[in-house]
Amino acid sequence: MNKTMIPVAAMLSALLVGPVAASPHGGGPGKAGGQGAEQRLERMTEQLDLSAEQQQAMAAIFDAQASQRAKMRAQMREQIDAVLTEEQRAKRAELRAERIDQRVARMAERLDLSAEQSTQLKALFTENQNAGRSSRAGSGSMREQLASILTVDQLAELGKGRDKGRQGKGDNSDCNR
Numbered sequence: 001m002n003k004t005m006i007p008v009a010a011m012l013s014a015l016l017v018g019p020v021a022a023s024p025h026g027g028g029p030g031k032a033g034g035q036g037a038e039q040r041l042e043r044m045t046e047q048l049d050l051s052a053e054q055q056q057a058m059a060a061i062f063d064a065q066a067s068q069r070a071k072m073r074a075q076m077r078e079q080i081d082a083v084l085t086e087e088q089r090a091k092r093a094e095l096r097a098e099r100i101d102q103r104v105a106r107m108a109e110r111l112d113l114s115a116e117q118s119t120q121l122k123a124l125f126t127e128n129q130n131a132g133r134s135s136r137a138g139s140g141s142m143r144e145q146l147a148s149i150l151t152v153d154q155l156a157e158l159g160k161g162r163d164k165g166r167q168g169k170g171d172n173s174d175c176n177r
Contacts, residue, residue, distance in 0.1 A: 036143070037062035100125045110161070111154040120149045 041058050044050060050058065081089055104122050107113060113121070124145055147155060 036141070037066065096129060097126070100129065107158075111150065111157055113150075113154070117149055117154075121146075124149065
């Protein structure tokens with residue numbers, strides 16, 4: 001590949017992905033505005049007619065950025081915890097647990113989850129929240145983990161919400177916070 005293509009690809013990525021990653025729904029794998037790196041790459045491939053080499057370069061860029069964001073989030077959490085008192089850290093953990101409960105409740109209502117599915121999702125979200133993104137990669141993508149819990153119909157319904165969120169017509173917070 002031409003050596004000038006990689007910087008050009010990186011600049012295109014920053015221009016196209018930057019506004020999405022800065023959206024209120026966050027960034028990172030499975031997140032960037034409700035859109036994971038795979039979907040982002042697929043869309044860019046279609047829109048920009050990327051070659052196989054360009055796709056590989058873009059995937060490497062996305063992976064590197066996701067890793068950097070995960071490290072920054074972990075570092076930020078450590079810095080925040082260092083500032084908080086023990087009581088404040090406990091309250092923060094409680095608030096995070098409440099957000100997970102709310103997320104699962106929204107999903108249960110929208111997807112008609114069984115009690116077992118709700119319990120499994122709560123455990124998954126808690127584990128993912130407590131672990132850094134970098135350690136999540138070893139246990140499979142969020143999509144794979146959700147696929148092991150939800151039915152095909154539930155996954156399709158969840159996908160509809162993601163699509164609505166991407167278009168600014170709905171709330172995709174059930175699957176991307």
